[in-house]
Amino acid sequence: MGAWATGSRCRGDPGGPPCQGFSGLGKEDANDPRNKLWREYSRIVNTIKPKLFIVENVDRFLRSPEFALLHAATEKPDGILKDYVLAQHAVLNAADYGVPQARRRAIVVAVRRDIAAPADVSYPEATHAKNASGFLPGAGPAPWVAVGPSVFAHTATETQTTELPEGTCNPLGKELPGAFRTTQLHFGRNPTQLSQDRYRAIPEGGNRHDLPRNLSTEKWLAHKNGSHDVMGRMYWDRPSVTIRTEFYKPEKGRYLHPRAHRPITHYEAALIQGFPPEFLWCGSKIQIGRQIGNAVPVGLSRALAKMVYETLRP
CATH class of the missing domain: 3.90.120 (DNA Methylase; Chain A, domain 2)
Structure with missing residues (x-):
C-alpha cells in the first residue's frame, strides 16, 4: 500500500499500513500488528501538517476495523487526526484510468479543515470503461486498455x-x-x-x-x-x-x-x-519485484495527482 501527503513542506511522502493484513490473499488477521501502522502515518501528518493526504490499500481495507478507527480519528474532537476531515473513500479501478491492469484499490482522501470542505474534493472522472465499445474525444470513456x-x-x-x-x-x-x-x-x-x-x-x-x-x-x-x-x-x-x-x-x-x-x-x-x-x-531481482508490485499504477497516480491539483489550486 502507499500514501501521500501534500502541502508546503511535503511532496509525496510515503506511509500508512501495509496491505498484507487486509488482503484476501493472506489471513485477513485483524490483529496483525502491521494493520495499526496508520497511526505512525498519522503522527507524521500531524507533524508536517499537509493540506491533504491520501491513503491507498486493498479494497478490503474499507471494511476493516482499522479504517473505522481512521475515520473516527477525523471525527472525534480529541481524535489524533482532528485537524482533518475525511473527504472521500471508495474503491477505484486502475483500468478505469487507462492502465492495462484491473487493479482495484481503496483510495482514502482527507483534507485539512482550514483548506477545503469535503464537497470540494471529488475523485477524478474515469477515462476508460469495461464495456465501452468506441471512443471519440469528448464523447465518453474509451474501452479498457488490453495488455497484449x-x-x-x-x-x-x-x-x-x-x-x-x-x-x-x-x-x-x-x-x-x-x-x-x-x-x-x-x-x-x-x-x-x-x-x-x-x-x-x-x-x-x-x-x-x-x-x-x-x-x-x-x-x-x-x-x-x-x-x-x-x-x-x-x-x-x-x-x-x-x-x-x-x-x-x-x-x-x-x-x-x-x-x-x-x-x-x-x-x-x-x-x-x-x-x-x-x-x-x-x-536484487526480488527487491525490484517488490518495488514493481507494491507501486500504485502510474496512470492511477496521475489521475489522483490531478485531483489534488484541482482541490488545492487557488
Missing part, C-alpha cells in the same frame, strides 16, 4: 538471460545492484521441464484446471473451486490481473504470458504498472 497490444506487442517473446545486468549503485550509502533501466529487466527464469510442460498445456485465459492429470497435483485436483488464477495465462485482449510482488511465479496467480510459454518478466510487469522505459531501478 499495449505491452506484450512491444516486448520480445523470448528472454535471453536469467540474470540482472552487471552494475552497482550506492543509494543512501548502501551498495546494491543497479541502477537498471526498465528495458534492462527483460530476464526470465529457469523452469523445470515439468513447469515448461504445464505452461504449454495452458491456453490463453486458462489456468490449472486446464492441466491434464499427469501435469497437475493432488492438491489442485482436490480443489475444484479455489482460485482460478493459479497457473493462469493472461488474456491478450483484456487488462491484466493485479500485478503483485511475485508476478514472476505463475503458481501465485495469472502471470503466464498470453502467448509465450513463460511467466511475465520484470520488464513487462513494470510496463503494465505504467513505468516508463527509462525509469531506473536498484536492488
